Each structure stands twice: as structure tokens, then as C-alpha cells.
Amino acid sequence: MYERFFGLADAPFRLTPDPRYLFLSPKHAEALAHLKLGLRESSGFVCITGDVGTGKTTLLRAFLAGLGPETATAYIFNPPRSALELLKTINGELGLFAKTRSRKKLVDALNAHLLAQREAGRRSIVIIDEAQALSIDVLEQLRLLSNLETTTEKLLRIVLVGQPQLRALLLHPELVQLNQRITLRWHMGPLSRRETVAYMLHRLRVAAGGDPPPRIFTRPALRRTHRISRGVPRVVNMVAHRALMVAFAAERRVVNAACVRQAYREIGALPLAAAAPTSPRRTAWAAAAVGACAGVIALGVVALAWRPELHLGGASESPAPSAVMTPAEETPAPVVAVATPPPPEAEPAPPAPTADPAPPVTPADEVERRLASLDARATTRVAVGAILAAWHAEPLAADEPVDLARIAARRHLEDLPLVGNGSMLRLLDLPAILELRVPGADQPRPVALTGMSDGRAELVVDGSPTPVDAAFLDHHWFGRAHVFWRDxxxxxxxxxxxxxxxxxxxxxxxxxxxxxxxxxxxxxxxxxxxxxxxxxxxxxxxxxxxxxxxxxxxxxxxxxxxxxxxxxxxxx
Structure with missing residues (x-):
């Protein structure tokens, strides 16, 4: 759209994970080094975590692009829902027999293939993206696959990549053995301001096909982009792409800070990393303005008190003689009230009705205890019932099997299973069934999400509306959800x-x-x-x-x- 206008051969800030645009900040370079080391060694798992949008998938694509023919790869970007699905996916990715429901046959075929690969001097690696959405059963099956080994080395390298929730998931008591086998770990955080500027210039350089990068963004625009995005590469791309469109629409060859501000306003409905912090200079001016206003108000009050001909509530312009001759502090209040009654239009308006304050959030440990004490099947039925009630649909019958697709279809709805995050839920803006993992529960506990606002969410737990802090979902929801919708x-x-x-x-x-x-x-x-x-x-x-x-x-x-x-x- 705007590439030719700015002298670019490609759109520099696409959201797709193109390895050509990989920017190796120190954090990304260290993560890539961990991946390469995990490929050379065969002693355990590699675990790479990072916040949403920090470039994990782009890093993986670059790593995969650098592998030679001596490495067979099973790259799983859609987390399998069961151990059987995991085995069939791995075998299918490696070109092996997968048309069976027997785990033993699948593992035997995989083991024979890995031994043959080793004899031929080749290696095999399994990489699972979005691993925070894996169930405990699937992770345990991965641990069992790591038992495929010779007396000197593991036959299969396994890499887990996911959001920070993956680290919490691996602390589950049932995953102690798996957690102990992770020998290489690295967490990718957001970019610093200097790294953000270098990241943007790098992408512009690649898009222009040469060096140095074209001077499209002013320095204030680069700094403001970092403040808005807080150094999260995906948000940097979103803001920078929209800022280029703003400048293009205005026929400006240079993107300045005003373009970035306009871009942020246009995409402000989406949940970004954080709001841009207020400029200290602007804060100082605001404080000065408040102080000046306070001073003017104070001076005005003094002036009104000093000028006896002005009456704050009176209708006449001249005071009664008694009021003039009597000092203000000795004037009887009842006489003044009777002599100068306030007109009807001056009566203070009744206070505007205020909304009831939101109920306080429920402590996390209390919600955890309530969920852990409930039966998984019962919580599923309650969650489905809450979603149907939100749609004003026919309630779930007592003997109706919990098959979400059929339940939705009977009510002229559709079931959309997804693996996502809070941003996706806000974008869809529909109640959802979330699978939560809580301490003391051997299975996920489905709950209905019926509301989201800044810093809090509304869940339905055991039939009761339960407001929780947004951090509760960060800790206990690993991305699996079902959304009912209607075409x-x-x-x-x-x-x-x-x-x-x-x-x-x-x-x-x-x-x-x-x-x-x-x-x-x-x-x-x-x-x-x-x-x-x-x-x-x-x-x-x-x-x-x-x-x-x-x-x-x-x-x-x-x-x-x-x-x-x-x-x-x-x-x-």
C-alpha cells in the first residue's frame, strides 16, 4: 500500500514471523544460542519462554531455516489436545506411520525411525510452540518420549516454547520429573529503548533492501513508539505499521511523533502492552495549570468576600441598610436568609445518581479452593449453562450429554474451540468457557468468563458470579477456550x-x-x-x-x- 511511496520494496512491519526480519537483540541471540546448544547436546529438554509478542515464533522460524538436511524436524505450532494426537502429529511430521489409535504402535514406529536416523548420522528434533496450552497428560507423554535413548545419548531432542504461564505449568506436582529434565532454559523479555530503535531501523533496512536504512521515522517518533509499545516487538510492528499508513494518507514522507500518536489512537481499542506514560514536561505543565486555577479561585473568593455589594445568593444589587452598618461577623444569619432568598433557578441541583461500585475481587486462594473442591464434569455443566444463559438460549437438560458442538447446534449456535489469550477474547467480545488449572486439581476446571474490564474479569464459579483480578487468569489460564457464536x-x-x-x-x-x-x-x-x-x-x-x-x-x-x-x- 505505502511501500513505493516511502521507497521500500516490502512492508517492514508485518505481523507474520518472517525470518528475514529477525532482529537479534542480546535476549534473542541468547535464546537462539540455547536452541543451537540443545540441538548439539542430547541430555534433556530445552524450554524457551517469552511474553506475548516478543518474537518467539520468528526466532523459531529462523532457527528452523538454519537447519541442514541432517536434521529431521517436527514443528508443532498447534498444541495437540491429547497424548494420542501428540504421537500421531510427531509421526506425521516425520513422515512415519500414523494411522492407528495404538500408542504402542506409534511409539514403536518412532523408536525404529530414530534408531535408523542415528545410524545414518542424522538427528531428530521436536519443537512445540505455544506449549503453555499443553495438558499434563501431553507433557507426561513428552517426558516418556525422552526415554527413547541409547546408552550414550537421547534419540529425540525436544524443545518447548511458550508464554510465561509455561514456567508455572511446569511446577505442577505431576510434572516434577519433566521439570528436572529441562537442562536449558531462557526467558525473552521486551526490548529496551535502544533495542527498539535498532529493531525498527533493522526492519526498515531489510524492507529497503540496502544499508543504511531510509530515514522515515524521526527520533521523537522512534522514542514514542517505544513508550507506547513498552518494547514488545509485535506492538512495535502494530504501531509503526499504522503510523506509516497515517503519514501515507497525509502524503508525508517522514513519520513524526504526531503520526505515532494518531496511530495509537486508531488502534487504541485493542489491548496493547501498556499505555504510553505521561510526559514529565506535560505533567509539570498540568500541575502548573492546576495550581494557577487554584490561585485564581482563591483570589476570586477573596474578592467576593471583600466587595460588600456582591451577594453570593442574593437577588438585589444593593444591600439593606442594616447589613451595611453591621459588621459581617455580627450580621444575624436568619435576617440575611429572609431578606435575600435565593431564586429558584439558583437552587443546587440534586446530585447525579452514581453507579454502584463494582464488587471487590475474590481472593485468588479462595477461588482456587472453590474450583479444586468441585468435580470437573460438574464445573463443565455449570460453565455451559452460564454461556447459554448469556445467549438467552434453552438451558442444558439434566440428561443432555456435554458435547459442546452438539449443544451449540441444537440452539442455532456454533462452538469455536481456540487457543488464544486475553487480547483475542477482547477482540471477539463474547462470553467464553476457559479451562483453568488450579493447585490440588488433577484436571482443568472449565469456568464461564462473562465479563472483562480493566484489571478484572467476571467468572461464574459453581453458579455464582465471581469477580477476579486479571492476574488470576494470567496464572491459571493457559489459552484453551470455547466460544459460542451465531452466524x-x-x-x-x-x-x-x-x-x-x-x-x-x-x-x-x-x-x-x-x-x-x-x-x-x-x-x-x-x-x-x-x-x-x-x-x-x-x-x-x-x-x-x-x-x-x-x-x-x-x-x-x-x-x-x-x-x-x-x-x-x-x-x-
């Missing part, structure tokens, strides 16, 4: 540029409602319609593929409004 316009299966007919016409009407499309409702998925879909996906930070799938529809219905759907931010 209000009956758009049908996912479709793209090859489609035509009534669903496409309804899509065009939706896009027109939100101002993303100004063409005709022709029913043809033409280039203008595809451009509108791509623009919408890009603006909402969805997968930019031009296909109208489930996530795109959910966010599109939320943007259009007017549909009977519950939300996380307001009652249904």
Missing part, C-alpha cells in the same frame, strides 16, 4: 474470492454498514470486496487471507452492531 447472516462455510451468490451479497451489505465497502451488493466476490475484507482483517489484526471464516465473521458482527449477542463489556 447471524447465515453466510455458510468459509469462502473467499471464488464465491458468489446471496451469502456474498449479505457480506457486502455488512461491509457497507461498517464503512469498509462502497460498492454494489452484487453477490460477486470481486476485487473490491476482497480488498474490503483484507482491509477489515488487517485493521482488526486477524489473519489477512481474504477468506471470510469464523473469526472474521465474529469480529465483523461485533463491528456492525445491532445483533442480539452478549458481550464481555456490557450486559446482554
Amino acid at each position: 447471524f447472516e447465515a453466510l455458510g462455510p468459509a469462502f473467499g474470492h471464488e464465491s458468489h451468490g446471496a451469502p456474498v451479497a449479505r457480506l457486502q451489505a455488512l461491509l457497507r454498514r461498517i464503512g469498509a465497502y462502497d460498492g454494489k451488493e452484487s453477490g460477486q466476490f470481486d476485487p473490491a470486496t476482497e480488498a474490503a475484507v483484507l482491509g477489515f482483517q488487517r485493521a482488526r489484526f486477524l489473519a489477512v487471507d481474504g477468506r471470510v471464516g469464523r473469526l472474521t465473521r465474529i469480529v465483523l458482527y461485533a463491528a456492525a452492531g445491532g445483533y442480539p449477542r452478549p458481550t464481555l463489556g456490557a450486559p446482554s
